[in-house]
Amino acid sequence: MATAFAGRPAPADHAFRWIAIGSAAIVLVVLGLIAAVMTARSIPALRAMGFEFFVSRRWSPANNVYGALPFMWGTLYTSLIAIAIAGPVSVGVALFITEVAPRWMTRPLVHVIDLLAVVPSVVFGLWGILVLAPTLGRCVLTAGLILGMMVTPIITSLAREVIETTPAAEKEAAFALGATRWEMIWGAVWPHSKSGLVGAVMLGLGRAMGETIAVALTIGSAIGQISINPLKSGNSMPAAIANQWGEAFDLQKSALIALAVLLFAITIAVNLAATAIVLRSRKRSSR
Amino acid sequence: MMRVAHGHPEIACATERTDLRARAGLREAKDAMATVMFGAAVVVVAVPLALVVWALIERGAHVAFESFPAFFTQEIPVVSRRPGPGMGPAILGTLLVTGGGTLIAVPLGILGAVYLNEYGGVSRFARAVRFTAMVMTGVPSIVMGLFVYIGWTVHFGFSAFGGALALACLMVPVVIGSTEQMLRLVPEALREAAYALGATKSRVIVTVVLPAALPGIVSGSLLAVARAAGETAPLLFAVGAATSFNIDFLGGANTALPVQIFDNATSVFVGAQDRAWGAAFTLVLVTFLVTLGARFFALRSALQR
Amino acid sequence: MLKTLALFAAFAAFAFVPGCEKGSDRGSAASTTAPPSARHVTLNAAGSTFQTQFQQAAIVGFEKDHPNITVNYGEGGSGRGRQQLADMVIDFAGTDAPFHAEDLSKAKGGAILYFPLLLGPITVSYNLPGVPDLRLSPVTIAKIFQREITTWNSPEIVADNPRATLPTTGIVLVRRSDGSGTTENFTKYLEVAAPGAWKLKSGASIEWPADTVAGPGNGGVAQIIKSTTGAIGYVDLSDAKAAGLRFAAVKNSAGKYIQPTTGSASTAGEGIDVRDDLVFSALDAKGDTSYPITYQTWLIVYAKQGDEAKASAVKEYIKYLLTSGQAMLGGLDYAPLPKTLQERALAQLAKIQG
Numbered sequence: 001m002a003t004a005f006a007g008r009p010a011p012a013d014h015a016f017r018w019i020a021i022g023s024a025a026i027v028l029v030v031l032g033l034i035a036a037v038m039t040a041r042s043i044p045a046l047r048a049m050g051f052e053f054f055v056s057r058r059w060s061p062a063n064n065v066y067g068a069l070p071f072m073w074g075t076l077y078t079s080l081i082a083i084a085i086a087g088p089v090s091v092g093v094a095l096f097i098t099e100v101a102p103r104w105m106t107r108p109l110v111h112v113i114d115l116l117a118v119v120p121s122v123v124f125g126l127w128g129i130l131v132l133a134p135t136l137g138r139c140v141l142t143a144g145l146i147l148g149m150m151v152t153p154i155i156t157s158l159a160r161e162v163i164e165t166t167p168a169a170e171k172e173a174a175f176a177l178g179a180t181r182w183e184m185i186w187g188a189v190w191p192h193s194k195s196g197l198v199g200a201v202m203l204g205l206g207r208a209m210g211e212t213i214a215v216a217l218t219i220g221s222a223i224g225q226i227s228i229n230p231l232k233s234g235n236s237m238p239a240a241i242a243n244q245w246g247e248a249f250d251l252q253k254s255a256l257i258a259l260a261v262l263l264f265a266i267t268i269a270v271n272l273a274a275t276a277i278v279l280r281s282r283k284r285s286s287r
Numbered sequence: 288m289m290r291v292a293h294g295h296p297e298i299a300c301a302t303e304r305t306d307l308r309a310r311a312g313l314r315e316a317k318d319a320m321a322t323v324m325f326g327a328a329v330v331v332v333a334v335p336l337a338l339v340v341w342a343l344i345e346r347g348a349h350v351a352f353e354s355f356p357a358f359f360t361q362e363i364p365v366v367s368r369r370p371g372p373g374m375g376p377a378i379l380g381t382l383l384v385t386g387g388g389t390l391i392a393v394p395l396g397i398l399g400a401v402y403l404n405e406y407g408g409v410s411r412f413a414r415a416v417r418f419t420a421m422v423m424t425g426v427p428s429i430v431m432g433l434f435v436y437i438g439w440t441v442h443f444g445f446s447a448f449g450g451a452l453a454l455a456c457l458m459v460p461v462v463i464g465s466t467e468q469m470l471r472l473v474p475e476a477l478r479e480a481a482y483a484l485g486a487t488k489s490r491v492i493v494t495v496v497l498p499a500a501l502p503g504i505v506s507g508s509l510l511a512v513a514r515a516a517g518e519t520a521p522l523l524f525a526v527g528a529a530t531s532f533n534i535d536f537l538g539g540a541n542t543a544l545p546v547q548i549f550d551n552a553t554s555v556f557v558g559a560q561d562r563a564w565g566a567a568f569t570l571v572l573v574t575f576l577v578t579l580g581a582r583f584f585a586l587r588s589a590l591q592r
Numbered sequence: 593m594l595k596t597l598a599l600f601a602a603f604a605a606f607a608f609v610p611g612c613e614k615g616s617d618r619g620s621a622a623s624t625t626a627p628p629s630a631r632h633v634t635l636n637a638a639g640s641t642f643q644t645q646f647q648q649a650a651i652v653g654f655e656k657d658h659p660n661i662t663v664n665y666g667e668g669g670s671g672r673g674r675q676q677l678a679d680m681v682i683d684f685a686g687t688d689a690p691f692h693a694e695d696l697s698k699a700k701g702g703a704i705l706y707f708p709l710l711l712g713p714i715t716v717s718y719n720l721p722g723v724p725d726l727r728l729s730p731v732t733i734a735k736i737f738q739r740e741i742t743t744w745n746s747p748e749i750v751a752d753n754p755r756a757t758l759p760t761t762g763i764v765l766v767r768r769s770d771g772s773g774t775t776e777n778f779t780k781y782l783e784v785a786a787p788g789a790w791k792l793k794s795g796a797s798i799e800w801p802a803d804t805v806a807g808p809g810n811g812g813v814a815q816i817i818k819s820t821t822g823a824i825g826y827v828d829l830s831d832a833k834a835a836g837l838r839f840a841a842v843k844n845s846a847g848k849y850i851q852p853t854t855g856s857a858s859t860a861g862e863g864i865d866v867r868d869d870l871v872f873s874a875l876d877a878k879g880d881t882s883y884p885i886t887y888q889t890w891l892i893v894y895a896k897q898g899d900e901a902k903a904s905a906v907k908e909y910i911k912y913l914l915t916s917g918q919a920m921l922g923g924l925d926y927a928p929l930p931k932t933l934q935e936r937a938l939a940q941l942a943k944i945q946g
Binding site: 024119122129210 | 490
């Protein structure tokens with residue numbers, strides 16, 4: 001790239017470049033540190049428990065037995081409840097905004113959704129524990145509902161972006177054939193946006209799985225409970241870490257860190273898959 | 288129609304599925320039902336969220352504004368059973384921690400994005416950094432909290448600075464992402480004109496590119512700040528739970544609004560719960576204001592449509 | 593970004609510089625008892641939530657008399673208190689149960705002194721509209737808390753309450769999520785009073801059955817009970833009364849059903865057997881009118897403080913708790929220490945060195 005007149009890059013220019021490189025490198029360093037440090041600290045517990053860590057239901061710090069299965073179950077169950085509700089509802093709202101709502105309603109709706117995406121999770125947790133839980137109890141269902149409320153704005157925004165990339169030509173073609181609006185959506189928008197919407201919902205799933213505070217407050221903090229009944233109390237990986245860290249000794253700390261590493265790995269996998277799907281659908285739409 | 292269908296087999300199939308010869312009444316009915324369902328989706332979303340906002344206002348606003356400015360300036364009562372204000376130390380703590388995190392994260396994020404867009408291009412290093420930043424935006428905040436505890440709190444104790452570090456770790460990837468987007472939108476012509484005048488690369492960036500992208504960068508950064516202000520999990524591990532004002536950034540336990548909300552949410556005493564609602568109201572108000580600020584700057588950004 | 597910073601700074605300046613009002617608790621009243629040029633000392637503590645209300649009330653009174661000393665009590669449960677004291681992260685801790693032998697070696701600061709502070713009942717609190725006077729025997733309690741009994745109208749509960757009509761509601765079992773001295777004493781009581789029936793042993797954290805709901809601190813458990821119909825759990829009297837909970841009369845070793853009150857707790861405290869290091873247990877005490885689940889709590893601190901000012905501040909605070917503080921206890925629904933125990937504790941103060 002062209003630099004100074006005389007062909008000699010000024011030292012300040014050099015320095016700036018290196019500062020920029022350093023700043024970018026910090027991201028790599030931090031992620032590398034997180035991965036390395038956390039994995040290293042989780043090894044004592046994993047070595048002590050072996051494969052049992054992933055399949056045992058028992059979690060007893062007093063006896064140094066640690067099984068992650070109930071926490072994995074709770075994380076999975078609450079997140080699935082969340083997107084089972086939030087997925088269809090968010091797509092419905094996104095379709096409403098892009099296809100149904102009159103012009104004057106669109107901008108305000110979008111603004112409101114964006115504002116709701118910024119509401120801190122602890123506020124949802126507070127509402128959940130003081131307003132919702134007295135009715136439903138502290139259980140997987142309450143936590144799942146709160147999670148659903150939290151991820152809806154995120155999925156809606158993404159879904160809206162995906163739907164808006166539907167080529168106008170296809171939509172107009174459908175109308176030209178005499179299709180009703182619903183038939184146009186089903187015939188033109190949906191086939192085009194399907195995979196992108198799946199990606200959006202999966203990103204919501206990733207977000208729901210990593211949510212700590214709202215779940216910790218509403219799920220009931222049960223130990224060892226694996227149940228299909230959503231009205232029973234449960235626990236989740238991040239909630240368990242938040243609740244137990246304060247007084248954990250050595251091996252329990254290591255077990256909690258192992259839970260964190262497991263959670264990290266799962267959410268990264270879900271997020272990467274989702275991003276790949278969304279990107280792929282974007283590429284296809286710009287053909 | 289045929290030309291459209293040729294490149295998009297799925298639309299030909301789709302219109303085959305939709306039988307446009309079906310009775311007009313049935314099709315209209317389906318359309319009407321679909322519209323109703325979409326509207327219902329909006330209602331399903333709106334009702335609980337409205338309930339939350341309503342609860343915040345009904346339970347939190349009067350706590351926050353009662354005998355103003357008591358809630359914002361008085362210390363947190365030592366006797367947790369006692370009703371009454373305030374949450375002053377938590378507000379100060381949130382300012383310190385979020386402000387500190389912003390001071391660390393925004394310059395780092397902007398410089399990192401500058402590297403990615405102006406120097407790095409598609410080099411392997413740049414691609415690795417982009418990928419890592421994207422991965423890090425999805426890190427559960429509790430993982431970050433544990434990391435800060437192991438790496439910082441254990442050695443240096445609770446402090447506002449530890450909280451700022453934790454929030455900075457969460458903010459940097461977001462700032463890098465949004466800033467890079469903004470930089471990409473700066474027209475190449477602006478840069479070329481500056482080079483033609485003999486400026487060095489760093490001068491071009493600092494005097495031409497960054498100012499052009501500035502409103503957009505500010506908007507993106509403010510959104511990152513709004514999200515960071517509401518984070519709880521990392522602060523639980525880094526900041527502690529003081530009840531009195533602590534302006535000492537580097538020393539001693541502090542507290543923050545999200546931490547106080549979390550602690551008081553599990554209290555059986557109405558006084559403590561009221562303070563939690565007041566703190567929640569304050570926190571949401573602050574994040575809304577910051578988000579509106581972000582939107583303001585986004586509108587002023589000439590780079591966006 | 594600069595604009596944002598300016599906004600922050602302006603807000604901070606407007607809100608805080610004109611004068612941070614101290615909360616109504618921490619006043620800055622002139623002291624009459626503190627030495628004139630004492631260095632400011634901060635004492636950090638954590639632990640038992642059983643003694644939290646006492647600590648908080650005492651801190652307010654103590655700091656008025658000693659404006660150069662600040663005390664922070666961070667709760668967290670007896671387990672956390674002991675751990676943080678062992679790590680020397682705090683200056684003293686509150687605990688309802690002594691260190692276990694194997695944990696004592698983890699204490700980095702040497703010998704630990706136990707200062708008893710008060711006695712109080714563990715209530716078995718419940719939420720069952722229409723059943724105002726529940727009575728429970730130890731074996732029934734053991735079965736409930738092991739989830740062998742899961743509905744309110746089960747035969748065992750009916751047998752304890754012949755005159756009440758019990759509904760078919762399911763029992764929601766509430767327990768502590770944190771390592772708790774209250775849990776430890778409650779489970780120790782069940783070991784002693786229902787030895788054949790109680791199988792889960794005792795400890796700050798035990799292996800509870802899976803189908804339970806847990807909350808942090810005595811207050812957290814109280815909150816769940818208060819908001820969940822059909823719930824039952826164990827909460828100390830002070831927190832249970834302040835929360836407006838109903839609690840059961842428990843059958844003591846003399847066969848009488850006794851309500852948890854400060855009176856029945858004091859009665860339980862008479863005739864307890866106190867070791868030389870002031871460790872004792874008030875559980876399952878003898879006597880017709882003793883409340884059987886009465887327990888105790890200590891302030892634990894290292895004998896060697898390593899700092900003259902800290903040592904003297906700690907001594908001042910403990911002395912306050914053992915003298916003026918004892919007068920506060922009745923109003924907070926605790927039972928004061930028996931006279932002889934109070935004197936022995938005061939005498940132990942001399943063992944704290946700078």
